[in-house]
Amino acid sequence: MDKKTYVIEGMTCSACANRVERVVKKLEGIESASVNFATEKLTVSLDGAIINDEKIIATVDKAGYKLIEESKVKKESEGITEADKIFKRFIISLVFTLPLLLISMGHMLGMPLPSIIEPMDNPLNFALLQLILALVVMVTGNKFYKIGIKNLFKLSPNMDSLIAVGTLSAFLYGVFAVFKIIEGETEYTMHLYFESAAVILTLITMGKYLEAVSKGKTSQAIKALMGLTPKTATIERNGKPLEIKVENVVVSDIVLVKPGEKLPVDGEVIEGNTSIDESMLTGESIPVEKSKGSLVIGASINKTGFIKYKATKVGKDTAIAQIIKLVEDAQGSKAPIAKLADVISSYFVPVVIALAFIASIGWFISGEDFDFALTIFISVLVIACPCALGLATPTAIMVGTGKGAENGVLIKGGEALETTYKLNTVVFDKTGTITEGKPVVTDILGDDKNDLLVLAASAEKASEHPLGEAIVKEANERGLVLKEIQNFNAIPGYGIEVKIEEKNIFLGNKKLMVEKNINIEDLGKESDRLALEGKTPMYIAIDGQFKGIIAVADTVKPSSKKAIETLHKMGIKVAMITGDNKKTAEAIAKQVGIDIVLSEVLPEDKANEVSKLQATGDKVAMVGDGINDAPALAKADIGIAIGSGTDVAIESADIVLMRSDLMDVSTAIKLSKATIKNIKQNLGWAFGYNILGIPVAMGVLHIFGGPLLSPMIAAAAMSLSSVSVLLNALRLKKFKA
Secondary structure (H helix, E strand, O other), X not given: OEEEEEEEEOOOOHHHHHHHHHHHHOOOXXXXXXXXXXXXXXXXXXXXXXXXXXXXXHHHHHOOOEEEEHHHOOOHHHOOOHHHHHHHHHHHHHHHHHHHHHHHHHHHHOOOOOHHHOOOOOHHHHHHHHHHHHHHXXXXXXXXXXXHHHHHHOOOOOHHHHHHHHHHHHHHHHHHHHHHHHOOOHHHHHHOOHHHHXXXXXXXHHHHHHHHHHXXXXXXXXXXXXXXXXXXXXXXXXXXXEEEEHHHOOOOOEEEEXXXXXXXXXXXXXEOOEEEEOHHHHOOOOOEEEOOOOEEOOOOEEOOOXXXXXXXXXXXXXXXXXXXXXXXXHHHOOOHHHHHHHHHHHHHHHHHHHHHHHHHHHHHHOOOOHHHHHXXXXXXXXXXXXXXXXXXXXXXXXXXXXXXXXXXEEEOOHHHHHHHOOOOEEEEEHHHHHEEEEEEEEEEEEOOHHHHHHHHHHHHOOOOOHHHHHHHHHHHHOOOOOOOOOEEEEEOOOEEEXXXXXXEEEEEOHHHHHHOOOXXXXXXXXXXXXXXXXXXXXXXXXXXXXXXXXXXXXXXXXXXXXXXXXXXXXXXEEEEEOOOOHHHHHHHHHHHOOOEEEOOOOHHHHHHHHHHHHHOOOOEEEEEOOHHHHHHHHHOOEEEEEOOOOHHHHHHOOEEEOOOOOHHHHHHHHHHHHHHHHHHHHHHHHHHHHHHHHHHHHOHHHHOOOOOOOHHHHHHHHHHHHHHHHHHHHHHHHOOO
């Protein structure tokens, strides 16, 4: 299945989004379709052999909207933004609405009008001038009518249909009144509703402008990420530096970067030493030292030295491009909670139109005049626009996922965000997640520690075993000179036997010492202590005599204990999964405060252990970094990959922690909780507003002697509800990790 994203033009509310989604889903060859009203994008999974772009675009066009493939859309910075276009419409509408208001309402407030348009002296001039001013505002807002009337005839009314029907009713009744004035019935000067139509359109256009500005702010995270990559790169061709556009860099090009410059693409250092600020990617403020062989990331900043590096990933394959894609996909996705709003808004508009008719006819039958019934009709239609409903979820997801990216936490979608909120158990892989994943020498027990280390490292330098590599590394770091070995024999499952300077040396586990009848009782208690601490003791014997122990362990990451304490404070159980023996696993678990220890688990069984926890009713997150963690990451309710891990682990996960810091697990959960809380507030406001607003507009309060809602107040309230939802979503920008 192929995945494609399109930009939709002409949508004005969630009812529009639902219509586009509905018509596209019906097409043969479409597996799934999702419309995000906030980003105005359609994302589809399709079978390219059955359906093509033209068919999808034609179907959406028939539904009344314009579809453009995302790759063909001009970047916002290249032209006038949508917010600019709406602002221009708002200013024109305002310029004509203000005098219209003064002419229609001014005389009621005692403001004098020139005799030529005074209703008592020149009623026709008074009416015609209002008609002309209102007509200009309606022409300026013609988009509402084009889309609204079209959708009404297609029996798929949207917000524009409500606005169009309401304002046209007011305008047409005004035109009827003008004809009555021409016939001499001058009392109709008091029955003109031109100002209602103009004010409604102007206020709603203002609301649309504020929405557009706020929606622009919600996607700042992506714009900020896009702006990180430099526009040009300096590469070496035929031994000379050459500046080219960054999109023209190809894999294996030699890139030159001076101090203070940004790296254009990902690569591997081949010459020079420097420190690089990778905070844009990891959120980690301390620069990272780089030398020959180090991997570097595009868009990071070279701080101190001049380097040359070979480009390994360019264009859409670079780390920053992958992050932008992840964040865009996440912002375009829907959380399950959004489906509730979708279902309601799909029935909402037809119900509102029905309620407007019922209320206005009901009042007319009960004895009220036509003006009163018309006011009720327009007010119900205008106040009920479901914009706030459509914006409630996607705007919060956009801000939430953007905020996550700023903090080095990449959340791959609305569904992941909502599930994370429900987690009550987190399972950590041990090696490389809770621990550093690299064994180091922790203890040397014996008479001459350096001599023992020299012999052990000399013996192990031919070995590829991780424990042996740790011993060799320790000797190198201490600056010890290793000896030549005369003979080497690996004993699988036990250790090694070597000859150095005519001395026969055994180095290995307890089983090797027992096999060779070497007495190790002198350090028996120490050996047990090391094992209880989760360390692996390696025994050394020279010419049949036991000489000492070198203990090697995979050390716990500095952040692990604090991260687990933080999760406990949040009421979350913590489990650790490892292939290590029970003793070692329990020793590590004790150090960091793990609740559940799952030891001696084979890589292929990790996913089964996750399933067992899920079977008890727990919502489980799995945190891992290796290829063998991928099945468990996919099986868990939420898979969390450490950013320094393998591509397979990152691909299988729902959340990626770019900093490899376990504290970010709690950050992801806290951000999820904050975002879902924000969505619930938004939906509560949007539903609550309509539940309270519609009965007031229908005149329920008026039955008990209360006020009647004017169409102009209804328009202002409707715009305010959408803006308040957006402003509430933007509060998430204050979230602190």
